[in-house]
Amino acid sequence: MPSDLESNLALKKLREFAPESVESAREFRGELTIYIQPDRLIRVCEFLRDEPGLTFKYLTDITALDLYPNEPRFEVVYHLLSLQNVERLRLKVRSSGENPRVDSLVPVYPSANAFEREVFDLFGIQFAGHPYLRRILLPENWEGHPLRKDYPTEGYR
């Protein structure tokens, strides 16, 4: 997998396009992770999707991490894929534990719909602008969000 941190095309172009939107970037086992400013997420994704040399048209997956008790508590993780360049990219957005909220990617990638509902269901992160943000795996009246680290594995008794 190609991606030496400095020579990576996506990162370079993103820094040219909107330098303030990139918080930081790091590489592990040849995989690139870019931290994005939360309010720039939609613009960054549109850019990555439409820029001719990048073409990250395929949203593979959305999930989240709970870094409890650290702040900002949540990281929402996006995996993008470029079918043309055969390249993967991981974007991350941080969100606080008080009222966690991230912009919804549904306008950019329709497939974000169910992924965001899953993250909402299991982590309790709100996605602003999502057309149908309801629990997807758990029943509507479920208490709590199981994948949070302060939720016991055996559930509330």
Add this chain to the structure above:
Amino acid sequence: MPITLEKIPGQEERVILSMGPQHPSTHGVLRLVLELEGETVVRALYDIGYLHTGFEKSFESKTYTQGIPLTDRMDYLSPLSNNLGFCLAVEKLLDIEIPPRAQWIRVLLTELTRIQSHLVWLGTHAIDLGAMSVLLYCFREREDILHIFELVSGQRMMTSYFRIGGLALEPPLGWLKRVEKFVKAFPGHLEEYENLLTKNPIWLRRTVGIGMLTADEAIAWGLSGPSLRGSGVDWDIRKKQPYSSYDKFDFEVPTRPEGDVYARYLVRLEEMRQSLRIVQQAMEGLPEGGIKANAPHIVLPDRESMKTSIEALIYHFKIVTEGFHPPIGEVYQAIESPRGELGFYMVSDGSPKPFRCHVRAPSFANLQALPKMIEGRLIADVVACIGTIDIVLGEVDR
């Protein structure tokens, strides 16, 4: 209150129908809410979660090795693919090298898994659309493959045979004869299915032009696997981002431009042929050597050396009681499972248990395209469309 559709004012005569979760053609416990105008579906919603078991939460309280049996139970029709994805993700995290023999056996068995899973799909898809006999044939051949799995791993379905760093044990003597017998017989069986279906006018009427998705739609909705290739997108992770030595095998990736149920049917049938080619190559070129990586702090030592070497005994004790400590970091490993892109996103905080293990389930993503496929079509086509995306609800709900 279960999810439902609200009636639109002025359209009160439309019927809101709840299809499933107990319905034979929803392939498990999928519930659909359909708004009907006569027999035409106007709007559709899906309701899932009936099989949600919280695997991702369970992973966090188990060591990496203990996580493998959980993966069997997600996509219960292709357990070995799940095992492979999970093991590859942890191995990427650990950065260890797997000996060629283990890789070859992994490839051989996951391709058999693909055939086996496609056989279940074909049989159930055909019976949904009224072709009863295909199911009986498909399950006959599937049984042969399950016997091979049982021979190798001791289990027909919940195999847990791949381990982090290699395989659980060396396959028994003579197992390749069973594989060879299957490889010889299977092309004839495939022809049998094709004779029953491919040119059958009823089959064609039920599948051609149904559940259309263009290439752009398929990409936008995150489809993967045969559902994506049936829309003309040439994308197969085995070819594009090869893992487990797939680059050393000669096979083709079938695609069809039409994007309907029939195209996906043809793609899957051809995939079975290609999988058979891979199985044959893996069988003929199977390298000699060990089946476990040279990483004593991760892989359990064999019985013999435990009795003679104190180091092996200590490692065994440490691995069993505590587990191993991968470096801090995160990886995403995707494989081409029979249903599409199966990805494991693994985050390690340096402890013997994963900080987070997320599964990108192909069925979960593929299901999103279902309302799009069935809106504006007849109820009878709903059944064809559920069959064609080939979902396994255990994997959708996890």
